[in-house]
Amino acid sequence: MKYLKPWWSDGGSLLHLTILLSLAGLRLDLDLDLDLYLLLPPRTLLGDELLLSGGPTSPAYALSPFPASGGWGRAELLHPKGRERDPVAPPEGQLLREVRALGVPFIPCTRVDAWLVHSVAAGDADGAHALLGAAAASSAGGVGAGVNGVSQAAPGSGGNPRAAPSSPLAAGDEEKAPAEPTSQVSDAGGHASEENEVLRAVDHRSQHEENEQRASTQREKSLQQKNEDENKVADKPAWEAEKTSEPRNEIHRNGTDTFFSLEDLFQLLSSQPENPLEGISLGDSALPGSINDGMNSPTHANYSQAVSHDVNLHEAMLLCPDNTFRRDPVTRTSQPQELFLQLNSPLTNPEQTLSGTNLTGFLPFDNQMRDLTNQDLLYDLDVNIFDEINLMSLATEEGFDPMEVSQLFEEPDSDSGLSLNSSHNSTSVTKSNSLRSVCEGASRSSSESLSHRDLEGAVGGYYPEPTKLCHMNHRSDSHFHGDFAFQPVLHNHTYHLQPSALESTYESFSWPGKSQKIRRGYLNDTDRNLSRDEQRAKALHIPFSVDEIVQMPVDSFNSMLSRYYLTDFQVSLIRDIRRRGKNKVAAQNCRRRKLDVILNLEDDVCNLQAKKETLKRERSQCHKAINIMKQKLHDLYHDVFSRLRDDEGRPVNPNQYALQCSRDGSVLIVPKELVTPGQKKENQKGKRKSERRN
DNA sequence: CTTTTGTGTCATACA
C-alpha cells in the first residue's frame, strides 16, 4: 500500500476518502490490495474505532489507528480480516447512527469498483491526479479483471443493476457526470448529498505506465485468471444467463464486497458543486491547492478528461485485438462467443447481447421466426429424415462408440421411438448430404453469434450436427449459423460404419431400466469420471449439459426441447436425466433432513437425560431439606415439651401428649388419645411415604 | 470376507 500526502491535504473541510489501490502489475486483488484511507479534518475527534458499513451485508471497516490531531489525519480502513474482526457487520442502521453520532461526515460505501488511479505527473505528489482508471471491465470482457479492475455487486444490496462502470463510460457522456446520487449510494447511506462529502480518488505515483509495462508480464496471469472467470461464466446455464444479462458486465469476485462503484464515485464527484463548503468542482478552477494547477496543466487531464480517457481506454482495451483475447480455439471452444460478449457487452444493451448469445435455442426468436428463408424448404421434409440423418451423424461422429452406447442403454424394452429400422443406406446419406448442402447455402454471416457456451456446456463438448442446426435453423433466423457451425460439414464423413452395423448399433439401444448397469470396463478414463447420465448424454450427443437439463426452469426446458431437433430417444433421455437429477437432489435433501432429524433427536435425548439428572438432584436436595426440616421440627417438639410443665409443675411427657396447631395460630397441648383418627392416618401415611422413599 | 456408509435410482404418494 502506497500512500502519499494528497493534494488536498491543505484544504477542504470535509472528510475525504482516498481510495488507493495497490496494483500488483495490472492485476487487482481487492481482497488483499484494496486499502481505504480516510482523511480526517483537523481536530476531528473520533473514538479509537469507527465502523463504516457498506451495506446491510457488507463487512464493516474499522477506522484505526486514531488519526493525528492538529492536522489532517489519516486513518486506515482496515478490512475485518486484517484485524481478525468478526466479519459480520452490525446492522447498517446502527452503524450509521454510530457514525453520525460522532458528527463526522462519512461516505456510505456500497461498492468500490476497482479503478486505476493514475497520476499523470509521475512522482509529483502534489500534482494533479487524473482518473485514468477504467472502471471494472465487464466480466465477459475479462480485461478489467486483469487490467483495470474488478467490480462486484454487494450480495446483500442485490447487486448493482447497472452495467457497472461501463454504463457511465459507454454512455459516452463524460462531460455530464450523473448529478443524482444513485439509488445504491442513497440506499447505503441515504445521506450522501446531505453530508456534502467529497470523494476523491488519487494516487500519488503514476502507476499507469508502470502497470502498462507490467501488463505484458501479467498478461499470462491475467489470462489464466480470465479463463477461470470465463469458465465460471461458461458454466453458467444459458437459461440463467438469459435471465441475468447484466452480471456479464461485472466481475464476480469472492471476498470483500463493500465497494464503491465507479459510477457512484462519479456521482459523488458530480454532486460536489452542490457542496458550498468545499467549493470543489470537477474540472473547474474551484479545486483547491495544487490540484488546480495539475488539472489545468496540459500534461494533466481533468476529471472529465480522465473519464473520457477512461472510456476510450476501456473500450479500446475491449476492442483491441490484443493477445489477451487470443486463446486456443481448441482448448477454449467458447472463445468466439465470449469474445462476442466482450466486444458487445459495453456497447450494446443486454438484450441485444443476449439475442446474440443465445442462439442455440434458449431464447425466443420471434423475429427470427418471421424471417424464414430457403430453409423453409427443409421444414417440409419428413422429420424422419432428420431423424435418420441425426442418427447417422451420431454414428459417424468421431468417438462414437456403438458398444458404449449399447452398454449405457441396455434394457430389453426398447421403446424409445428411435427409428431403428430405418434404412440407413446410401439414400439417407444422400439426403443428409443434400441437406447439408442446403444448410451450407444458408447464411454464414454470424458465426460468432452462435452460442458456444451452450455447446460447450453440452456433455462431451459436442457441437450440434449440421443437420440439427439446419433443423433448428429452419425455425430460426437464417443468420443463425456461422462458418464454424458448419465445421463438421467440412469433415470427411466417410460413414465407415456399414448400414448393417449401424442398424445393429441402433437396435442395441435400449432404455435404461431398473436393472441397468454400466460395464465401466468399456469406458475410458474420461468417461469413468462421468456420471451415468452424463455418459448416456454423451453417447447420444445430447447438446446440453446434465446440469443444464436438470436445473433449467421447466419453461426453458420445454422450449429447449421444442426448439432443438431431437429424436424421441434423445428427448426421453433428456427427460429421464432431468427426472433423475431432480430426484437425486430430492434424495440428498431428504437424507439431509433425515440426518438432521436424527441429530435433533439425539440432542433431545441428551437434553432429556440431562434434565432427568437435574430433576434427580433436585429431588435428592428436596429430601435432604425435608429431613432437615423434620429433624428441626422434632428438636423443636422436644424443646417445647422440655419447657412445658403441668399444673403440678411436672414435665409433660411427649409420649402422652402432642402439640396441635389450630387454625388461628394457637398451639394446644392435647393428649394423644384425643388426636382425631384422620390426623393420625395422615401422619402415618406421611411416615410410611417418607420411609419408603428413604 | 463381511459390515457399514454413502449415493443413485426407482416406485409411489402427494402437492
Added chain:
DNA sequence: TATGTATGACACAAA
C-alpha cells in the same frame, strides 16, 4: 395432467 417433491426401498461401490 404435468411437474416437482418427499420418502421408502433397493442396488452398488467404496471404505
